[in-house]
Amino acid sequence: MKRAAIVLLAASLCLGAISAQPSTNPDVHGRYLINHDYRPSSSLTKTGWLSDYYPGLLGTPGDSKVYYFEGKTPGGTLFIGGGTHSNEIAGIMAAVTIIENLKVDTGRVIVVPNLNNSAVSHQDKEPSMPAYTSRGPSWIGLDTPSGRRFFKYGSRATNMAHQGVPDPVGGYVHPDSKEAPLPAWEFRNLNRAYPGRTDSGLTQKIAYSIMILLNQEKVDLAFDYHEADVGGRLANMMVANPKNIDIAAAAVLNVDLDYGLTLKLEPSNMEFRGLSHREWGAGSGAAAFLIETPNPAMAQDATDNADVVNDPTNPLGSRVATHLAGTKAVVDVFNETNPEKSIVFSGLPSYEQLLEKGVGPYLK
Amino acid sequence: MKRIGLICALFVAVLGSAYAQQTTAFAGKPAVLTAIGQSADFEMVKVLLTRGKIPFKADTLIKAENLDASSPTLILVVGASSKGLGAAGISAEAELARTKALLKRAKELKMIVITVHVGGAARRGAMSDSFIEPCMAASDYAIVVEAGNQDGFFTKLAANANIALKLVERISAVGAPLVAAFK
Numbered sequence: 112m113k114r115a116a117i118v119l120l121a122a123s124l125c126l127g128a129i130s131a132q133p134s135t136n137p138d139v140h141g142r143y144l145i146n147h148d149y150r151p152s153s154s155l156t157k158t159g160w161l162s163d164y165y166p167g168l169l170g171t172p173g174d175s176k177v178y179y180f181e182g183k184t185p186g187g188t189l190f191i192g193g194g195t196h197s198n199e200i201a202g203i204m205a206a207v208t209i210i211e212n213l214k215v216d217t218g219r220v221i222v223v224p225n226l227n228n229s230a231v232s233h234q235d236k237e238p239s240m241p242a243y244t245s246r247g248p249s250w251i252g253l254d255t256p257s258g259r260r261f262f263k264y265g266s267r268a269t270n271m272a273h274q275g276v277p278d279p280v281g282g283y284v285h286p287d288s289k290e291a292p293l294p295a296w297e298f299r300n301l302n303r304a305y306p307g308r309t310d311s312g313l314t315q316k317i318a319y320s321i322m323i324l325l326n327q328e329k330v331d332l333a334f335d336y337h338e339a340d341v342g343g344r345l346a347n348m349m350v351a352n353p354k355n356i357d358i359a360a361a362a363v364l365n366v367d368l369d370y371g372l373t374l375k376l377e378p379s380n381m382e383f384r385g386l387s388h389r390e391w392g393a394g395s396g397a398a399a400f401l402i403e404t405p406n407p408a409m410a411q412d413a414t415d416n417a418d419v420v421n422d423p424t425n426p427l428g429s430r431v432a433t434h435l436a437g438t439k440a441v442v443d444v445f446n447e448t449n450p451e452k453s454i455v456f457s458g459l460p461s462y463e464q465l466l467e468k469g470v471g472p473y474l475k
Numbered sequence: 476m477k478r479i480g481l482i483c484a485l486f487v488a489v490l491g492s493a494y495a496q497q498t499t500a501f502a503g504k505p506a507v508l509t510a511i512g513q514s515a516d517f518e519m520v521k522v523l524l525t526r527g528k529i530p531f532k533a534d535t536l537i538k539a540e541n542l543d544a545s546s547p548t549l550i551l552v553v554g555a556s557s558k559g560l561g562a563a564g565i566s567a568e569a570e571l572a573r574t575k576a577l578l579k580r581a582k583e584l585k586m587i588v589i590t591v592h593v594g595g596a597a598r599r600g601a602m603s604d605s606f607i608e609p610c611m612a613a614s615d616y617a618i619v620v621e622a623g624n625q626d627g628f629f630t631k632l633a634a635n636a637n638i639a640l641k642l643v644e645r646i647s648a649v650g651a652p653l654v655a656a657f658k
Contacts, residue, residue: 344597353562360518368647375597376515380558 139170143273144228145263147176149207150475152458154214156181161223164327165309165320172273173313175228177324178210179221180456186218187331187452189442190397192321194225195301195335195387197265198234198247200419201404201430202336204262204470208431209459211474218454221328226335227301227317229273231265240267240296247408251420251427253471260474264419269299269314276312285384302335305390325395331452332445333397335387336434338406341413341425346405348375349437352392358448359400362440370436370462374402398445402437404430420469428469432462500658501615502587503547505530509537510552511574512606513559516594517552519646520653524550527654536563538573539580548587548657549577551610554598554623567602574606578613589656590614592629593646595622604628612636618643618652 140160151158159177162169193206206224213220225231234249250261271278278299282292285303297303299314307318325333339345351359356378366372379389379399392399407413407422420427439459446453460473508524508531510517517535524531532546542549551574560567581588590610592598599607611617611632618641619629633640641652 356515356518357522360515361522364519364522364647367645371645373595373646375594376519377556377558378515378562380562382561 141174141176142170143172144174145231147225147263148260149176149178149210149224151178151210152180152213154180154458155210161317161320161324164323165316167309167316168320171313171316172229172232172270173227173317173320175223175225175317177221177223179219180213180215181219182215182217182455184217184455187445187449187454188219188221188328189438189454190325190328190330190333191220191222191336191438192226192334192387193223193336194231194265195227196267196337197225197227197230197263198267198408199336199338199406200247200251200262200264201338201406201427201434202402204251204427205336205431205434207262208435208470208473212458212460213456214458216455216457218452218456219328220454220456221324221330223321223324226321227269227314229269229313229317230267230301231263232273233270234264234266235268235271240294246413246415246417247406247419253420253427253469253474255471255474257475260471267300268296269301269312269317271299274299274312274314288384290383302337302387303385305385305387306394322390322394325391325397330395330397331449332441332454333387333391333395333399334434334438334441335391335399335401337401337403338409338430339403341405341407341410343405343411345403347373347433348377348403350377350379350388350401350403352388352399353378353381354392355398355400358398358441358444361444362437365440365443366436369440372433372436372462374433374437398441400437400441402434404433406430426469428465428467431470432465435459435465436462499655502589502656502658504657505532505546506548506550506657507531507537507542507546508533508550508552509577510535510559511610512553512555512570512598512603513563513565514552514554514556514594514598515559516554516592516598519593520550520552520591520649523650523653527650529654529657536565536573537577539576542577542580542584542586544584546586548589549581550589550591550653551577551614552591552593553603553606553610554592554594555600555602555606556598557602567605571605571609575609578609582613587616588614589653590617590619591649591653592617592619592623593649595620596625599623599628608632611638614638616656617641618649620644620646620649
């Protein structure tokens with residue numbers, strides 16, 4: 112009896128000791144990532160990771176932080192993605208401006224400022240990649256109320272060292288495409304990879320995780336923020352999936368009327384596979400939109416010293432203002448026709464404020 | 476609020492000029508709206524007509540045989556998009572043939588034809604111009620965003636066709652004269 116009591120006591124001591132041990136599994140979220148200096152507003156509900164949607168991204172350079180803002184009243188869900196191409200800095204900074212200022216009253220807003228987080232890690236200039244895709248600084252600096260802060264400027268494509276699969280010989284063809292091969296490096300272009308897959312490169316896995324997010328979170332409106340060459344066809348454009356082109360058309364008219372902002376409008380080309388607006392719209396319940404602003408470093412005649420923040424014609428403030436104005440206009444049109452799924456938020460700097468003072472004063 | 480105010484101001488201004496010129500409102504309802512060149516500009520004009528409460532039937536690819544006397548006005552949103560043509564599965568040549576057939580049928584039916592060009596310089600060029608020319612020649616009225624007329628192309632075509640041309644500064648200003656054209 113005494114021996115049995117001693118055995119039980121010893122066993123319980125051992126179990127206690129085991130449970131008191133610190134975990135031997137370190138948190139590997141973001142293990143290989145740049146720790147972006149983003150300072151969310153007090154309305155942030157929680158943060159998560161793309162790897163929450165596809166665990167295959169956990170601990171890889173393709174994982175990325177997800178910011179959730181939930182209103183007091185239920186409503187629709189808005190998804191904002193920046194950094195599909197990490198050299199398109201206004202898209203990233205528009206998402207960061209939202210994160211740092213947003214107050215959601217009704218519905219939910221989910222923001223991923225760096226959809227392709229691997230792309231911030233390099234600025235490779237590969238022979239077949241157009242020069243405009245890899246110009247620009249390594250970081251941008253902005254004067255904010257708390258002092259000068261720095262934000263990463265990267266590449267159009269996933270880092271080759273992270274992709275895990277070589278670029279295809281003979282060029283990249285999307286698995287569902289009937290079109291001619293694209294240059295091989297486009298295999299690492301997130302905006303040619305949707306809906307993604309798990310048995311391919313890191314870019315395809317990132318795309319896959321984003322599709323899962325859109326579906327799992329039942330996103331109603333989804334935005335992908337981009338930039339384009341100054342003076343080119345895409346600059347100052349809203350692209351919309353054909354199923355929601357009517358919302359985009361009304362929004363484009365409203366920003367013209369409200370701000371004198373002229374945005375061109377195009378529907379997705381349904382034959383050109385892999386693009387966010389085409390695949391998000393087809394593969395989820397979300398109405399999908401993409402906004403393009405003119406990046407001075409992406410002009411055909413741009414130099415390596417192009418000023419992507421204070422360019423006199425296309426300063427960062429005006430480009431971020433365009434992204435936010437286009438988004439707000441779409442949300443307003445959506446709310447008019449879907450009152451039961453309204454998404455109501457405030458706190459963002461106005462179009463005029465961003466034009467006048469730029470982005471820095473509206474960050475923390 | 477600001478938008479509502481601007482819309483009201485625009486409508487008041489246009490209605491005022493309409494009363495001053497009895498001939499301003501000349502188009503009958505409902506209208507048929509089509510895209511000539513298959514650009515997404517069609518979608519924006521659709522929104523403008525809806526907001527102006529003009530009854531219309533929208534069909535990007537309507538054919539001549541589908542026009543009839545029940546719709547006395549034909550609105551052509553003109554401007555070429557190679558992407559739009561591709562998505563619609565129609566060649567530029569076939570689109571031009573459809574356009575000419577539509578214009579011929581509209582004339583037979585004594586329809587009012589209104590050309591609208593809202594795409595600015597981006598909707599000019601050889602392909603767009605090949606659509607614009609026959610449309611302007613067969614129209615009764617044209618509304619054009621000024622950025623598309625910087626070379627005076629529309630001004631010249633309107634003079635040749637002896638039709639009224641309304642130039643507006645912005646796409647959001649197209650709605651007022653378009654709505655005011657309807658009786």
